[in-house]
Amino acid sequence: MLLQVQQLSKSFGSKPVLHQVDFQADRGEFIAVLGSSGAGKSTLLRCINGLVIPTSGKVDVLGMEMNRKNLQRVRRHVGFIFQNFNVIGNLSVLQNVLIGLLGAKGYWNVMFSREEKRKAEEVIDIVGLGDKLHERADRLSGGQKQRVGIARVLAQNPDIILADEPVSNLDPVTSREIMDILRTINETRGTVILCNLHQLELAAEYGHRIIGIHSGRVCFNGNAHDLRDEDLSLIYGGKYVGNTETRVNHTRGEVLV
Template sequence: MQATATQTNPIISFKHVNKIYDNGTVGLKDINFDIPRGQFLVVVGLSGAGKSTLLRTINRMHEITSGEVLVDNESVSDYKGKALRHLRRQIGMIFQNFNLVKRATVEKNVLSGLVGYYPTWRCVLGLFTPHDRKRAFQALDRVSLTKKLFSRADELSGGQQQRVAIARALMQDPKIMLADEPIASLDPRTTKAVMDTLKRLNREDGITVIVNLHSVELAREYADRIVGLRSGELVYDEPIDQVTEAGLNQIYQTKPEA
């Protein structure tokens, strides 16, 4: 298990979190668990299990129906305006489809990570300071892509595009990184490059990383802890040294019919 000190000071807490969509679909059902600061957490489960919903409640991309999501011991459920913008600055988000501006340069895509700090018009016009551009170069250096600084995003491979997305998130100086199926469309070699990058940032910068994955093998290779969801419910939660094959198999079992 995690050390007691980290358990008493979680960076994220879910308290009886429920999410029911307008059509009645249950996205999350009574989710309760804490995420210690600096942990590399992998969430696994079938498609539709609630993994993306869980991730997006942390930065309020999805609203919850009831319960509380706490970041640094503060409930974020009622955040609006400036408070919500400040929250999202602290939380980098990596998407499955990269979410890059394909015709823009790599540098411009990385600089767009500052949108939470500057007015939108300033970012659109490219009015960045020399210090901003230096930080963009440094962020690309962290993901080994400085040679692509002035390349267009659509000239890059999928793995390179995802590393640009990670560099963009680094511009926010985040304390939390959310990655929603970040390697779903990548081949094995580029998958390793992306996952290695996330793990290195977790270890070197102390960033708390939460990754949604389908691959149990990758989860076991990179995670400090594995959480499993099934039909919106938390059905598995173990530190990596206590994870077993039999336990992981339970995550993917369907419930017996009544």
């Protein structure tokens, strides 16, 4: 099992945010995480890459526990993609991607080899920015910035990519382009993708599996095709009302609500 989240709980001070979250992911899975604002989705992803240390329970990546001692070793296998892209505006696309390799090299070695530059150029090509290698990141559109974010993570060749609302700031067409890139990575490299989303239709279309979180608890963990109105109502705390019964188109994988 590539990723195991076991009985994971997290409180900030006296405020409980995650309760006994349990799930696993195997190579090649694309999992969409749904839940209301404040449900704990970002906290969950942060626990998985060690940005947040759980109050109890644990996260194993490739059988290694993510804890303070193992942080650097385990984090090498886990990439993180952010809603706000997190690119460095005054650096070029290439420089932003090379920065992705720093974590693996250690900060004492900031010279990049020819091989590392070649690798960076290769992943920049994969995300479709081959003609923008030397463009400053602050001159790019949101969609292009997110492509840089993905390339930076790809350069690290992770086994798991955590994406925290990667398309929330993008228009619907660009959103699909970005989701398509994540799907291609998932399919060609077997990378586990765990993606927080607020768009149900994207979750159903791209996720093989849906994990629903309500108030820090997993309330749905199953095939995207099996997600019904009553599950969405649980996930969104009774505040989700579908116009008709949620109908799932099995061939296209769409949830029609």
